[in-house]
Amino acid sequence: MKRLVCLLAALLLLPLGLQAREAPPVATDEKVEQRLNAIAEELRCLVCQNESLAASRADLAMDLKREVREMIKAGKTDAEIRDFMVKRYGDFVLYRPPLKESTLLLWLGPFALLVAGFAVLALFVRRRRAAQAITLTAEDERRAEALLKGGERP
Amino acid sequence: MRIGLIIAFLALVALLAIGLTRNPREVPSPLVGKPAPAFELPRLGQEARFSPAEMRGKVWLLNVWASWCVSCRDEHPVLVDFAKSKRVPLIGLNYKDPGDDAMKWLARFGDPYDFSVVDANGRIGIDYGVYGVPETYLIDRAGVIRYKQIGPVTPELMAQKILPLIQELER
Numbered sequence: 001m002k003r004l005v006c007l008l009a010a011l012l013l014l015p016l017g018l019q020a021r022e023a024p025p026v027a028t029d030e031k032v033e034q035r036l037n038a039i040a041e042e043l044r045c046l047v048c049q050n051e052s053l054a055a056s057r058a059d060l061a062m063d064l065k066r067e068v069r070e071m072i073k074a075g076k077t078d079a080e081i082r083d084f085m086v087k088r089y090g091d092f093v094l095y096r097p098p099l100k101e102s103t104l105l106l107w108l109g110p111f112a113l114l115v116a117g118f119a120v121l122a123l124f125v126r127r128r129r130a131a132q133a134i135t136l137t138a139e140d141e142r143r144a145e146a147l148l149k150g151g152e153r154p
Numbered sequence: 155m156r157i158g159l160i161i162a163f164l165a166l167v168a169l170l171a172i173g174l175t176r177n178p179r180e181v182p183s184p185l186v187g188k189p190a191p192a193f194e195l196p197r198l199g200q201e202a203r204f205s206p207a208e209m210r211g212k213v214w215l216l217n218v219w220a221s222w223c224v225s226c227r228d229e230h231p232v233l234v235d236f237a238k239s240k241r242v243p244l245i246g247l248n249y250k251d252p253g254d255d256a257m258k259w260l261a262r263f264g265d266p267y268d269f270s271v272v273d274a275n276g277r278i279g280i281d282y283g284v285y286g287v288p289e290t291y292l293i294d295r296a297g298v299i300r301y302k303q304i305g306p307v308t309p310e311l312m313a314q315k316i317l318p319l320i321q322e323l324e325r
Contacts, residue, residue, distance in 0.1 A: 046285035049178060059250075060285055063276045088283040090184040120159075 032072050039068055039081055044093050052095065183283050183302045190216070190293045191281040198248055198270040199257055206297060213323045214243040215316075216291040217267070217307075218279060220251050221259035223287040229306035230263050236312060237266035242320055246270030249279050249287055292316060294323045 040054035047058040053065060064085070071081050082094065091097040099107050136144070185191075194205040206216075217233060219226045237244055246267040248256045256270065273279050282291065285304075292301040301319055303311065 046181065060276075063280060067277075067280060087184060088280060089285065090181055090283075092181045 029073075032069060035072050035078075036065060036069050039072075039078055040065060042082075042095050043085055044095055046089055046093065179286065180304055181285075183299075183304075185283050185291075185299050186302055188299060189297050190291065190299050191278070193271075193278045193281065195247075195271040195273060195278060198246070198260075198272050200269065204245070204269070204271045206293070209243065209245075209293065210297055211295050212243060213295060213320055214245060214293055216245050216247055216282075216293060218247045218249050218282070218284050218287050218289040218291075219270075220249045220287050221255040222251070223249075225306045226288045227263070229288050229308075230266070232307050232309055232312055233266040234264050235309075241317070242324075243268045247278065247282075248272050249284065250274065250276045290316075292319055292323070 037054050041052050043053040043064075045051045045053050045056035045058055045061045047060050048056055051058075051061075053061050053068075067084075068081055071084065076084075085093045091103060097103045097106065190206050192206060194203055196203050215236075219229075233244065244267055246269070248270045250273065251259075256272070260267075260270075276284075282289070288306055290303040290307050291299050294300050300323060301316070303316070307316065
């Protein structure tokens with residue numbers, strides 16, 4: 001019986017041991033990792049395009065993080081590191097691409113749509129107002145006045 | 155007014171429809187029109203090393219491949235065909251292949267390359283902006299990348315794009 005309990009306990013503990021082995025290697029330098037994360041948050045993973053480089057576990061993402069880590073250790077600035085990525089993969093790797101000719105539509109498009117929306121709205125409102133406006137003849141005015149004064153039909 | 159709205163709506167639908175037909179995986183490479191990044195790597199299965207500078211004065215193709223890459227297998231017959239024509243040198247960049255997997259793969263499917271170079275840790279791949287193997291670069295006599303294909307080269311692409319471009323560059 002005792003042996004069985006021991007065996008069960010060992011079996012229960014087994015997954016814990018397995019998990020520990022799967023854990024990613026602990027960062028050696030906390031500061032480097034912090035900067036790496038800050039930079040990688042702003043970079044797109046090329047393989048899984050809706051993920052940031054920081055979040056991705058793709059093979060290429062790991063390689064690129066290795067490169068970035070080495071550049072940080074070599075004393076490169078954030079701008080230099082971003083430049084390294086853009087030179088190889090284009091503005092597409094940046095989640096906040098620079099404002100230039102090819103990205104103009106991307107940056108200004110939403111505002112253009114907003115302005116267009118307001119323009120259509122204004123047009124609608126003006127038309128409705130025009131439809132509601134009623135022109136009164138002199139006779140109408142007299143009847144209206146009489147109604148307001150006495151309440152009786154003239 | 156109503157017709158104007160309908161036209162605007164149809165224009166939006168058309169714009170989105172065009173967007174759907176485009177492949178978001180094909181990111182235009184900033185390397186096209188720039189000199190091919192320099193490197194010096196060991197040749198696969200040989201003592202000698204290779205650097206792109208040796209290809210000055212020649213139009214050539216650099217094909218990034220790996221034994222673990224499934225679409226490389228689809229592309230392979232196209233490259234074998236191309237190599238038979240001996241049109242321009244075809245050099246392989248064997249990307250992150252462990253052990254002797256690369257040699258076994260070539261032995262099994264045939265070797266279309268003049269030779270391959272070994273990029274074991276993927277560093278040179280990063281310099282070339284590789285993100286989806288296979289990738290193919292057409293490099294001109296001055297060592298400038300003139301065209302980049304992301305994903306397998308198909309017979310159509312070879313006939314309609316790459317071969318005419320080679321002809322143009324060799325003129």
